[in-house]
Amino acid sequence: MKGSRRWFLRTVGGAVATFGSALWAQEATSRQRLSPNDKLGIGFIGVGGMGRGHLGWFLAQPDCDVVALCDVDERALAEAKRMCGDRPVAVYKDYRQLLERKDVDAVVIATPDHWHALIAIHAAEAGKDIYCEKPMTHTIEEGRQLVNAVRRYGRVFQLGTQQRAADHFRRAVELVRSANWAKSSCAVAGSATTRTATMCPNNPCPKS
Numbered sequence: 001m002k003g004s005r006r007w008f009l010r011t012v013g014g015a016v017a018t019f020g021s022a023l024w025a026q027e028a029t030s031r032q033r034l035s036p037n038d039k040l041g042i043g044f045i046g047v048g049g050m051g052r053g054h055l056g057w058f059l060a061q062p063d064c065d066v067v068a069l070c071d072v073d074e075r076a077l078a079e080a081k082r083m084c085g086d087r088p089v090a091v092y093k094d095y096r097q098l099l100e101r102k103d104v105d106a107v108v109i110a111t112p113d114h115w116h117a118l119i120a121i122h123a124a125e126a127g128k129d130i131y132c133e134k135p136m137t138h139t140i141e142e143g144r145q146l147v148n149a150v151r152r153y154g155r156v157f158q159l160g161t162q163q164r165a166a167d168h169f170r171r172a173v174e175l176v177r178s179a180n181w182a183k184s185s186c187a188v189a190g191s192a193t194t195r196t197a198t199m200c201p202n203n204p205c206p207k208s
Helices: 005-018 022-030 049-059 074-083 095-099 113-125 140-152 167-177 179-183
Strands: 040-045 064-070 090-092 106-109 129-132 157-159
Touching: 040 049, 040 095, 049 064, 049 074, 049 106, 064 074, 064 095, 090 095, 095 113, 106 113, 113 129, 113 140
Parallel strands: 040 064, 040 106, 064 090, 106 129, 129 157
Antiparallel strands: none
16 A cells, blocks of 8 residues: 555544644645655545535645545535646545545545445445544444454554644643643633524623
8 A cells, every 4th residue: 555554543633633743744844755656545535514614624635646526516515626736636425436436545435424334344344544533423323333344454543633643632621630720710712603503791700
């Protein structure tokens, strides 16, 4: 297989979570002279909001080639294709056709949740390494089937639990667990917003 599967696990598990950390920048710089044969071919299955977020990051990496996109939503697929510019990227509506490609080394799965398990199992059977958005599965049985498939075919699997693995989240946990946290009198929290979400107004800190 082209590239390093160990590198794929480390890169997707960490760098995708931070979208350009200093650690990744150093590693990417060291790999800029790789020949095309050493690059990882990446296929995207699901290119909605989250999928295109990952796509933009992968397009900027010198050691990855985005070679194929798949989505049943023509508008999302067209936008993802536009992001790829003049790259010779193939587009599909059926993920099984993408998995048949020999130049796809790994896939990014960012479909609606109920598709995650089946697509990931099929990807493992097709010999692809996998980055899958959370939730991994809907049921324990689905999870067991996916784990079995990944082990049976010797693939690398990374679940998108950035809030459990990224350095800044781990540092926050360390701060909360430290003795100094007990002496704090005020905390400020932020919340991600969507087009339909509203932010709560600031409130004064409680007196006790």
